[in-house]
Amino acid sequence: MASASQLASSLSPSASPQLAKRAELSAIDASTKLPALFFFGSAVLWLIVGTLFALIASFKMHTPTFLGDYEWLTFGRVRTAHLNAVIYGWSVNASFGVAFWLMARLSRAELRHSGMLLIASAFWNVGVTLGIYGILTGDSTSIEWLEFPSYATPLLFFAYALVGAWTVITFRFGRSKHIYVSQWYILAALFWFPWLYSVAQIMLIFSPARGTVQSLVNWWFAHNVLGLWFTPIGLGAVYYFLPKVLGKPIHSYYLSVLGFWSLAIFYNWAGVHHLIGGPVPIWVQTAGITASFMMVIPVIVTAINHHLTMIGNFSKLKYSPTLRFIVFGAVAYTFTSLQGSSMSIRSWSEVTHFTQYTIGHSHAGMYAFFSMVMFGSIYYILPRILLKEWPSAKLISLHFWSTALGVIFMVLALSIAGVKQGIDLNTLPVGADGHTGSPVPFLEIVKNTIPWLKLRSYAGILMTIGHVAFAINFVWMLLKARPAGVTAPTLFRDVPELEVSR
Template sequence: MSGGEARAVGVGSALTAPAPRPAEEASRLPTSEERELRLRVDRSSRRPVLVAFGCSLVALLLGSVFGLTASVQMHSPELAGPGWLTFGRVRTAHLNAMVYGWASLAMLGVSLWMIPRLVHQELKWARLAEFGVWIWALALGYQLVRILGGIPSGMEWLEIGLYTGDTFLTVGGGMVGVALLRTLLARAVPHLYVSVWYIMAALIWFPIIFITGNWPAWAGAESAAVNWFYAHNALGLWLTAINVGAAYYLIPKVLGRPVYSYQLSLVGFWTLGFFYSLNGMHHVIGGPMPTWMITTSITASVLMVIPVAAVAINHHMTVVGRFAALRYSPTLRFVVLGAMAYTAVSLQGIFTALREVNRITHFTQWTVGHAHVGVYAFATLILFGSIYYILPRVLRREWPSARLISWHFWLVLLGIALYVTALTVAGVFQGLYLMDPAVPFRASVDVTLAGLQARSVAAVMLTAGHVVFAWHVWRLWRRPTPERELAPFHALRPVVREAGS
């Protein structure tokens, strides 16, 4: 059962740090010292990584159920339940479970595994990091209960309670960040690989924007400005940064091929930080905000074409000529599709930030579709790919079933394609109807119904995919570790080298 898939999962182990270096060296087999180092490093990060992934999966399943419930309620409002199941609360629980539970916790897991690997050093202060992950996860669980109970703080993406939630997330995330910074300072490599830049920068950026967003001083129009300064950067400097960093690691690693251009990765990184951080006000185009702020954000949004192009060229050019490898490596399949979605969602975002487009798409289902291209097709697919790569190495056993991976892959891929298509089309019509004052408001509601129903079908597919994935992780967890140390990753020659050029 594990035939081709299992072999391919191990393909990437030919490298520890895919630092820029000649291709022939990049694809050589590891020496015994390198294998020893990897074993030691993976052992050091094992517990916090497992806790983070475990909690993130619980959040993924919960978030899927919330999302499905909210989706069905939207086109069938009579299915509204008691207060704690009302649309406004379930939808909010969905967002928070997915962003702060699933994505953020999985990202902490990826960071905790990847940074030690990339700096050739055991994870320092691993207990602190593990404790931090627990604090984050438990505080978030409590916040989901509060949101369903109707105690959100009132701003999108900032619904978590200030003292009962934000404080704990800041402290918990900070503990992970401190442990990783300590590890970075103890590094045993002279050069910092691209993924290290993205991940460490995200760990510095996130607490700054998170504290700014939650600071209880803002009122009126200013609170809207800070709201979108935070929410946009939560996507740009947190979700995007870590997932782009993970893709920068996994694509070259699995292919055994160096990143296309080092210079481009430098350009991409610094321009991402500089332009993305200024994008927030394109969420209030036309709104009650000083015009110069909105114009600044639109300009910065257009300039995002620079980092997006740099990252796109680097990711895609590294894959070009090796697309056949996608058949063999589930990691690569998820990550490459995620990287393509990143290019797509960024270009869509630039397009949507233009006043001429935004006047139609603002306040419509288009935005919901766009958000899911970003958080799902980009971030979540890359996180799935990362977990497919990392878990077998941490647990030192191979995924039990190639068929379950295929089911997971096709369910979520077709699910998200249907999701985005349905809401994007519905959103365009909704926006065009809203823009024409001669068209009654009712038309803008009716025209979205088919799309909303299709979205519920998509939500069922995505939820089913997540259940398959969680079941597979459970089977992997329960599987005995093979007696032969670390087979098969290290014994195998990379399949793609033979299949490729």
């Protein structure tokens, strides 16, 4: 609301700088209201749709006859629909909203012509819908992370260009002279993604490269979507919300710089670790392993920076929903990144590659880290743009516990299943007499994974409960009347001294 700042100054000519700053922030927040609501709303919708696909796929893995006669719901399609719905539907929509909201706030610039972002949101969601429809009806490209058929991608590209351009324009119009660490991450991600996406589209779909060069392009793209899009946006959000909610600065500026540049240099080489032992040149595999291992540097640096900011403030986790989700995400980031580095080691990759262990790892990254950070961000942003509070702290609590426990159970179940599966798949059993036997029969390996796959389905049900609680709270909040006076933030329990700044 542009009038908010005018109002503040009109009440008192010597309005305190703090008050003016608040007024400026609320004007900026108000300028992002409609597009942010659109992106977050569609993100929540896709989260529910993607979760349903996930449940179907997960049940099919241990009970293949479940919905077995429907071609459009066959495992290979519904699993793919799940991935694309939660990645391009939920995660990207949420990350767009968080990215331009953060950029507007940190640059101290109102979003101009926000209608363009509404158009972008419409294009993006129509593109994703078309893409998912294409996958379910048999038009998938079967290129991992790029399954959307070619009639959906131009829409996505156009929408992306609009969001990217608008966020950069907002940055350029900013009044802030300082460029905060979250802004580095967001600017970098905005630049990296279109490069990755265009190269992948050209070299895989329009004019496919020859032979396994395709596989290199595929994994350079797919791993970098995680490393150069989701990770920077997620880390950017952590870097903003952690100090914001705690009301203290980030531990070390220099560690942020080191963390940023080491991530920029090492992450984009890491993707080749998906091809260890495959028919691609050995030197590029080795380079991929090295880069994956060097990722320990940015991860440890960022972990120290985040966790030293947090230290001494753990009691605040009892009260603030945003903090709880963000801290869970930040800890998961440290865990999943170190796990990822270890998985690139040749002898450990020999076991874990091709198994459920990898699926566990990807959920640790995309869910326990990224999605939890997005949940936390949305819990913070929405009250500020809607000027009303979350209707139910109980639902937020239910959301947190069911998703946190759910994803922990899921990662554990898949990791245990994967290690057993990998050892049996790739090593010859040694008998008591010291002689190596013949390989463990394949169907026995399948049988051994089934109990863990069932546990994964139960964990999935738990997460679904959390998502439904989140969606109910979201819709309830939209419908709820705005209160007349100033409201206090929704906390899990009352704490008079905790100041959550707006």
